[in-house]
Amino acid sequence: MLERLKEFASEFFVTGDPLIYGADVAIGITMITIVTVLTYFKKWGWLWRNWLTTVDHKKIGIMYIIASIIMLFRGGVDALMMRLQLAMPNMDFLHPEHYNQVFTTHGTIMILFMAMPFMFGLFNVIVPLQIGARDVAFPFLNALSFWLFFLGAMLFNLSFVIGGSPDAGWLSYPPLSELSHSPGVGQNFYIWGIQISGIGSLATGINFLVTIIKMRAPGMRWMKMPMFTWSVFSTCIIILFAFPILTVTLALLFLDRFAGAHFFTLDLGGNPMMYINLIWMWGHPEVYIVVLPAFGVFSEIVSTFSRKKLFGYKSMVFAMLIISFLSFFTWAHHFFTMGSGADVNAFFAVTTMLIAIPTGVKIFNWLFTMYRGRIRMATPMMWTLAFIPCFIVGGMTGVLLSVAPADFQFHNSYFLIAHFHQVLIGGVVFGYFAGLYYWWPKMFGFQLEEKLGKWAFWTWNIGFYVCFMPQYAVGLMGMTRRLSTYGWDTGWWELNFVSTIGAFLMGVGFLFQVAQIADGIRKYKTLKASGDPWDGRTLEWSIPSPAPEYNFAVTPRGDDIDEWWEEKERRAKGIYPPEQPLEPIHMPKNSSIPFIMSVFWFVAGFGFVFGWLWMAILGLAGVGICMIARSFSYDTDYYIPVDEIKRTEASLRGSV
Amino acid sequence: MAQAAAKHGENHAHGHDHGHHDPQEMKILGFWFFLISDVILFSVLFATFIVLRDNSAGGPILSELIKMPGVIAETFILLTSSFTSGLAVLAMNQGKVKQLINWLIVTAVLGASFIALEVYEFVEMVHEGFSYTTSAASGAFFTLVGTHGLHVSLGLIWMIGLMFQLKKRGITDVTRGKINVISLYWHFLDVVWIFLLSIVYLMGVM
Numbered sequence: 001m002l003e004r005l006k007e008f009a010s011e012f013f014v015t016g017d018p019l020i021y022g023a024d025v026a027i028g029i030t031m032i033t034i035v036t037v038l039t040y041f042k043k044w045g046w047l048w049r050n051w052l053t054t055v056d057h058k059k060i061g062i063m064y065i066i067a068s069i070i071m072l073f074r075g076g077v078d079a080l081m082m083r084l085q086l087a088m089p090n091m092d093f094l095h096p097e098h099y100n101q102v103f104t105t106h107g108t109i110m111i112l113f114m115a116m117p118f119m120f121g122l123f124n125v126i127v128p129l130q131i132g133a134r135d136v137a138f139p140f141l142n143a144l145s146f147w148l149f150f151l152g153a154m155l156f157n158l159s160f161v162i163g164g165s166p167d168a169g170w171l172s173y174p175p176l177s178e179l180s181h182s183p184g185v186g187q188n189f190y191i192w193g194i195q196i197s198g199i200g201s202l203a204t205g206i207n208f209l210v211t212i213i214k215m216r217a218p219g220m221r222w223m224k225m226p227m228f229t230w231s232v233f234s235t236c237i238i239i240l241f242a243f244p245i246l247t248v249t250l251a252l253l254f255l256d257r258f259a260g261a262h263f264f265t266l267d268l269g270g271n272p273m274m275y276i277n278l279i280w281m282w283g284h285p286e287v288y289i290v291v292l293p294a295f296g297v298f299s300e301i302v303s304t305f306s307r308k309k310l311f312g313y314k315s316m317v318f319a320m321l322i323i324s325f326l327s328f329f330t331w332a333h334h335f336f337t338m339g340s341g342a343d344v345n346a347f348f349a350v351t352t353m354l355i356a357i358p359t360g361v362k363i364f365n366w367l368f369t370m371y372r373g374r375i376r377m378a379t380p381m382m383w384t385l386a387f388i389p390c391f392i393v394g395g396m397t398g399v400l401l402s403v404a405p406a407d408f409q410f411h412n413s414y415f416l417i418a419h420f421h422q423v424l425i426g427g428v429v430f431g432y433f434a435g436l437y438y439w440w441p442k443m444f445g446f447q448l449e450e451k452l453g454k455w456a457f458w459t460w461n462i463g464f465y466v467c468f469m470p471q472y473a474v475g476l477m478g479m480t481r482r483l484s485t486y487g488w489d490t491g492w493w494e495l496n497f498v499s500t501i502g503a504f505l506m507g508v509g510f511l512f513q514v515a516q517i518a519d520g521i522r523k524y525k526t527l528k529a530s531g532d533p534w535d536g537r538t539l540e541w542s543i544p545s546p547a548p549e550y551n552f553a554v555t556p557r558g559d560d561i562d563e564w565w566e567e568k569e570r571r572a573k574g575i576y577p578p579e580q581p582l583e584p585i586h587m588p589k590n591s592s593i594p595f596i597m598s599v600f601w602f603v604a605g606f607g608f609v610f611g612w613l614w615m616a617i618l619g620l621a622g623v624g625i626c627m628i629a630r631s632f633s634y635d636t637d638y639y640i641p642v643d644e645i646k647r648t649e650a651s652l653r654g655s656v
Numbered sequence: 657m658a659q660a661a662a663k664h665g666e667n668h669a670h671g672h673d674h675g676h677h678d679p680q681e682m683k684i685l686g687f688w689f690f691l692i693s694d695v696i697l698f699s700v701l702f703a704t705f706i707v708l709r710d711n712s713a714g715g716p717i718l719s720e721l722i723k724m725p726g727v728i729a730e731t732f733i734l735l736t737s738s739f740t741s742g743l744a745v746l747a748m749n750q751g752k753v754k755q756l757i758n759w760l761i762v763t764a765v766l767g768a769s770f771i772a773l774e775v776y777e778f779v780e781m782v783h784e785g786f787s788y789t790t791s792a793a794s795g796a797f798f799t800l801v802g803t804h805g806l807h808v809s810l811g812l813i814w815m816i817g818l819m820f821q822l823k824k825r826g827i828t829d830v831t832r833g834k835i836n837v838i839s840l841y842w843h844f845l846d847v848v849w850i851f852l853l854s855i856v857y858l859m860g861v862m
Contacts, residue, residue, distance in 0.1 A: 137682045206689040214682050240689060244696035252704065252799070261788060261795035262713070263704065269711025269792030274704060624813075631817055634830065 014164050017098065019081075024161055053590040055139040056549055060146045061124030062443055065436065067150055068118040071109050072510070074157070078106035080507055083467075087500040089488045099484035100167035101186070105160070107170025112194060113153040115290040115424070118432045120149070120204055122293060123232050125443055126435075127208060129540035129547060130226045132217025132556040137210035139588040140630070141203050147598035148200030155605050156193025159186055163609065166190035169482070171279050172253065174264035174272040179257045185609050191254045192605035196598075198246050205239030208232055217539065220558025223317070226538040227303075227310060230317050231296025234324040238285045238292070241328065246282040249275065258608065273338065280331035288327040291423070292320060294431025295362060298384050301438055302366045303562070304536050305381035306373025312365040313561060319358035326355050336407045345404040352402035356395055363388060378534070379453040383434035386461050390426030394419060397472065412482075415475030418468045425464060433513075441529030445546040448520040449527065456512035463505025470495035470502075531653075537562035544652035550587060550640055553649050554580040582646065584639040591636070597626035680833035687837045691844050694807075698848055701803055702855060705796040709860075713791040719860045721781050727857045730773050731849065734808075737766035738846040745839050753826050756835070757819055763842065764819075767812050774805050797856065804852060807845055814838060 014020050038044050051059060081102050085094045094102060128136055136142050159165045166186035168176040177187045212233045216225065225233075253275065255261040262270040303310040310316065332340060332348040366388065375381065397419040401407055410416055441447045474495040479486065486492055520527060532541040539556055540547075542564045560566040567577070604619025606612075709718065744759035778798065781787075788798050818834055825831055 137677075138686060202693055206686055206693070209689055210682050210686045214685065215677055240693055241696055244693045245700050248697055248700040248704075255795065255799060259788060261799070262792040263708065263795060263799075265792075267713075268715075268790070269708065269713040271708060271711070271792065274707055278700060278704075628817055631814075631834075632821065634825075 012162060014161055019098075020161060027161065048592075049590065052595050053143075053592045055135075055143045055588045055590055055594075057124045057128055057136050057139065057142060058443065058547060058549075060142055061121045061126075063146060064117045064121030064124060064149070067153065068114050068121060071114040071117070071153065075106050075109040075114055076507060076510060078102045078109070080503055082106065083500040083503040085484065086486075086496050088497065089486050089490070089493050091485060094484065096484040097167060100482070101165035103482060104166050104169055104172075104190075105156075108156065108166075108190065108194070109153075110424075111170065111286065111290065112197065113149075113156065115428050115432070116197075116201060117149055117153075118436075119235075119290055119293045120145070120201070122228075122297070122432065122435050122439070123204070123208055126439055126540060127211065127229055127232050128215070129442070129543070129551060130229050130538050131212065131215060131220060132539050132552060132558055133211065133215040134551050134585065135215075135588065136207050137214060138207050140591055140594065140636070141207055143591065144594035144597060145200035145204040145207065147594045148203070148601060149197040151598045151602040152193050152195070152197030152200065152605070155196065155602055155609075156189055158606075159189035159193075163189065171283060173279075174253065174256070174270075174275050175266050177253060177257075178265055180265070187257065188254070188609040188611075191250050191257075192608055195247065195250050195254075196601050196605050198243055198250070201239060202243040202247070205236040205243065209236045209240065212236075217556050217558035220563075223314065224558055224561050224563075226561070227299035227313070227316060228293070228296035228538075231292045231294075231299070231320055234320045235289050235292045238289050238324045238327060242282045242285040242289065245278060246286075249278040249282065252278075254608070258611070276335060276338070277331070280334045281328070284331040284334065285324075285327040287424075288323055291427045291431070292323065294387075294428050294435075295320065297431050297435035297438065298366060298387060299362075300538065301380045301384045301434055302369045304438075304534055305376045305378060305384075306370050307376075307535070308369055308373040309562060310365065311368035311371075312361070315361055316365055319361045322358045323355060326351055326358075330355065333402055333404075333407070336404045337411050342404075349402050349404045353399055356399055359395060363392065378437075379448075379450055379457060380434045380438035380534075382454070382457050383430045383437065386457070387426055387430040387434070390422060390430065390464070394422030394426050398423065410475065412480050413475035414471045414479045414481060417481050418471035418475060421468050421471075425468075438534065439540075441533045441545050442540055443546060444524070445529055445544075446520060446524040446527040447529045447533055448516055449523075452512050452516035452519060456509045456516060458509075459505050459512060460509030463502045463507075463509055465502070466505060467499050467502025470499045474499070532564075537565040539564055542567065544649075548648050548652060550585045550645065553582060553585075553645050582642045584641055585645060586637060586639055588637050589635070591630075593626050593630050593633075597623055600626060680829060680836075683833050684836060684840070687840060691840065694844065698800075698803070698851070701796075701800040702851065705800045705856065708792040708796040711792040712794070715790040715794065716784060716786040718786070718793060718797055718856075721784055721786050722857055722860050723777070723780070724857070724861060726773060726777050727853065730770055730777075731853055733766050733770045733773070734846055734849050737763045737770070738843055740766065741839050741842045745835065748827055748832060748835055751827060753822060756827070757822055760815055760819055760822075764812055764815050767808055767815075767842075771805060771809055771812070774801070778802075801852060801856065804845065804848055807848075811838065811841055811845065814841075 013024075038047060051063065054060065081094060082099065085091050085099060124136070124142070128134065163185040166172065166177075166182070166189060168182055168187060168190075172187060172190055175181050177190075212225075212229060252261070252263045256263050256265060256270070262268040264270050264272045264275040266272065299310055299316060329351040330348055332344060333352045336345050336348070366384075397415070401410055401416060401419055437448065437453065474492050477490075477492060477495075479490070479492050479496075486496075529545045531544045533545070534541070539558065542556060543552060557563070570576075600619045600622030602619070604616050604623065607615030607617070607619055712718070740759050741763045744756050744763060747755035747759055778801075786794050788795055815838055818831070818838060821834070822831055
């Protein structure tokens with residue numbers, strides 16, 4: 001009995017690596033600390049009522065962002081481990097299998113569990129406020145989306161200490177990801193972690209499409225909508241069309257592994273290229289999914305901090321819609337070397353290059369917005385300014401890569417690695433940081449001090465160039481990606497060493513940000529933000545910070561593109577809007593079902609990962625019961641009485 | 657458009673929702689978006705099937721296994737169920753709860769017979785050596801047709817749940833919304849079946 005238990009444990013838990021034991025201890029201590037603190041301060045009820053069961057879009061947004069920053073830490077540690085391994089030739093820090101796991105989880109986590117939730121967090125916090133709505137279209141579904149993402153991400157992360165991490169690359173190409181080549185449970189963790197959170201992403205896409213179409217403030221016609229909301233709209237269109245492809249692709253891979261199908265196997269008629277086509281039909285649009293909202297953030301910030309209307313509003317909108325359309329016609333540029341023939345390659349090369357045009361339009365519009373503006377150099381604006389040269393270089397190397405014949409040379413080299421980190425860090429991460437700094441006071445009601453933020457900005461930026469510029473060079477010198485070590489004779493070590501220094505500088509930048517936030521939380525009482533700390537232009541700045549749970553005491557109007565700015569101008573001239581009577585506000589009730597249902601999904605996923613069918617069925621049955629319970633519950637909303645609104649407004653506005 | 661209504665800030669007949677939005681209307685729009693995502697899901701399965709359908713790896717070939725009479729019966733049953741679900745909605749619009757539930761029962765029975773026939777067809781194929789793991793072609797076939805069958809089965813469970821709600825609450829704004837949504841879903845499954853019939857079965861035997 002004991003022997004069997006031991007045998008089980010040695011397979012179930014990841015053993016044999018001191019780094020993992022260290023992580024086990026760290027995870028254990030963190031969990032014990034959390035439980036102890038919550039129990040000691042009697043906060044379990046508070047946590048359950050205020051956060052775990054909330055349907056308030058602002059709180060859901062904050063939870064997304066917190067989860068995303070934790071994942072940024074994890075993905076970042078992966079990155080630093082890789083850079084350490086590559087700092088010198090013949091390093092013996094990570095053995096090759098471990099290295100494969102680290103680069104796989106780094107990529108997966110950064111795109112799916114860092115960029116996506118950060119983006120959804122900003123959607124949630126800002127979109128309803130910008131369009132003058134009291135909530136999203138489906139608040140219950142919104143909470144469900146968050147918990148599906150969160151528990152999917154946790155399932156994926158569990159692979160690190162239980163069962164073993166996936167190691168077939170962030171897109172899990174077959175045949176590497178097939179049972180014959182990856183017999184362990186790592187790939188199953190990959191499939192189910194992403195599948196569960198992917199369902200949440202699709203639901204969020206639908207939710208925000210309906211929110212934006214149906215819940216805009218009176219007077220806010222399409223061409224009056226704030227730019228960030230436009231970017232969310234175009235992103236959600238891409239999500240709607242791209243995520244079902246991912247769902248099916250992962251399901252088919254799972255059927256191969258679990259049920260013995262032969263979609264992508266090498267034997268019995270399977271076709272691995274089918275998978276690679278499908279995954280990139282989702283994967284390439286995914287790149288634009290994460291970058292478009294960042295463009296929206298930049299548009300808001302450039303206009304606010306230049307105190308000017310955004311230049312070329314309409315061209316910005318069209319550029320975004322064109323990008324979302326074209327994003328579906330570029331996927332084959334990920335495998336120009338696969339032998340699809342010159343015609344196919346030419347088509348995808350041209351569509352890929354075409355995307356540079358609307359993107360260029362946007363960049364010029366931002367520059368023209370700044371031209372003759374009264375620019376203020378606060379941290380959100382600094383990140384925006386840093387983005388522009390970074391994205392231009394990244395975009396141009398992208399065009400180089402899109403030249404199909406040249407790509408035969410660059411393919412899978414460090415040149416490519418440098419390119420996509422340049423657009424993803426320069427575009428996405430810088431964008432979301434800018435958004436976080438910009439909307440921080442709106443989310444939390446206090447402002448962060450800028451000093452540490454500027455330190456963070458400079459270390460991040462300098463670190464970025466030090467890290468990735470050498471990678472272009474070393475890529476042209478022949479170093480390929482996914483390489484766990486190299487010899488002295490290659491001549492790559494100096495550049496790699498410099499690159500590693502840059503990566504650690506970015507890590508220091510992250511620490512500065514953590515310090516900045518910790519410092520802000522410590523002194524938040526003295527840093528109280530007004531409703532409109534940046535002299536903003538759109539509706540979210542017209543209400544107190546943080547926004548009350550019902551957002552707007554009376555429904556605002558949205559007749560102008562920069563409605564709040566125009567309103568301020570009118571008020572300066574002495575024209576005040578007519579006083580509107582308060583009415584009771586209709587709000588959705590909190591619900592425990594999203595959390596419980598997602599836990600059942602987690603249970604089902606865990607069962608499938610280990611092939612324990614009883615557990616998978618138990619989990620799925622729980623999911624079904626939760627759905628039925630929701631369908632049968634009719635008592636899902638309540639009203640906030642006028643007296644309470646008056647009290648809330650008085651206390652929020654009085655103290656500001 | 658909703659904007660026009662919202663412009664005047666007026667409340668709809670459906671009561672105080674989010675101030676000026678009609679929740680049922682939003683649910684139907686949301687459901688349309690869900691259906692779009694389901695269209696994509698099926699398109700991917702169709703594409704996979706079309707790419708892999710000839711990869712039988714020396715095993716049985718689908719076109720030799722298709723028995724058209726069964727397929728035509730399935731088609732007839734499913735189309736009829738779509739029609740009866742339409743009659744259910746008509747009954748609902750006239751405010752006749754009992755008739756509505758009865759038509760839903762007819763629809764569900766037809767749906768269940770469709771599933772039964774499909775399962776029988778699958779079992780026959782497996783007996784002839786065309787099982788899920790035989791080849792890429794067999795896997796693609798069972799996954800594509802089976803996903804449709806799974807959709808129908810889930811729709812059945814959903815429909816039965818709604819019948820209980822109708823019994824308890826009658827026709828209200830909320831139950832009306834739910835019935836409208838499931839009828840959309842049911843018609844959608846019908847449309848998918850037409851594609852299955854054409855691409856999998858008719859093109860298979862031709």
